[in-house]
Amino acid sequence: MRNTLKNTLIKKLLMYKALLKSQSSNIFGQSKSSDFDQMSYSTTRVEDLKDLSTPSIAPDGLKVYDTVRIFTGDNPARQFECGQQRGGNYRCICGLAAVNHSKFEAAFILKTQSLQQRFDLFKAGTLWKTFNMQNNINRFVNLTKETLTDELDYRNLDIYNLKKPELKTLLTETLHGIQRPPALFCPNFDNTCTTENLEQYEISNCEPLHDIVNVVQNLITELPYHLDDNIQKRISEVL
Known part of the structure; x- marks a missing residue:
């Protein structure tokens, strides 16, 4: 009985081994939901995107270039991908304050920012230089008055005689909820949409999953x- 069971197990192991050799296996891992945990995957994702510039060669010599169009349709994934804060007065990646969400005129006037424009706005000050993927991903949180003053002054904003709460409000309104670079720009701040094959990368301004439901x-x-x-x-x- 024991030998029979042993032989059965060996046959199954050999079968699985042959199956693995004959097919390519894809293993997908899912990170935790926090921004810090998801940030650890950005470098690998960017490396994969760079490979898209290398074409596949068909038997007849035709070069086939792959184009990736990633669609993220719900929060908090959308907020993470474009570097938006979670919750708060600027929780929507459109950049409209929550108090104006029901005002259609305000929504129509506000122009949608591209990932490159969001990245440029993030880098318009000086705090971006201290951004760190390992331990400091939200650079605009818990700032001192001195730090707020330096950041706003570097952005050429009028801060004369403003108190700390007013400085904080001014920075918040300037950033429209931006807390960090778009996720796929993080490994290297010299990246652009063109160099990283991100021209087709799309993050919806609405939540279609909720809307459709x-x-x-x-x-x-x-x-x-x-x-x-x-x-x-x-x-x-x-x-």
């Missing part, structure tokens, strides 16, 4: 009231 829920709720009673009953049974 709400639209579908509204349809499910409203639709039965526009149908005959017998059809309403059948739909209710299905739902």
Whole structure:
């Protein structure tokens, strides 16, 4: 009995070994959800993107260039990817203050910033030079009055006779919630969208996953009231 079981296990091991040799295996790892944990993957992601500039050669000699279009459609993933703060008055990556979210005119006037523009705004001061992927990823948090003064002065903003709370508010309004560089710019601050093959990298300004869910829920709720009673009953049974 023991020998039979042993032989069975050996056969299974040999089968799995042959299977692994005959196929390419892809192992995917998922980091924790904090910005600090996810930041540790940025370097590897950038290295993979750089390889896209090398074309694949078809049997007839045709060169095929790959284009990556990454779509991140929900928070907090969107906030991390573009370097936005989580929550707070500027929680939306569109850059509109939460108090103005219901004001359509304010939303229409505000122009959407590209990843490169967000990166340039991050680097417009001096604090970006102390950014560190290992231990200091949010450079605009818990700043002293002296640090706030230096940062705003470097950005050529009028700070005459302002107190610390006013300085903090001015910096917050200037950054529109930007806390760090876009995730794929972090390993090297000399990177640009062109050098990193990020021209097609897209981060939606809205939350389509939430929006679609709400639209579908509204349809499910409203639709039965526009149908005959017998059809309403059948739909209710299905739902």
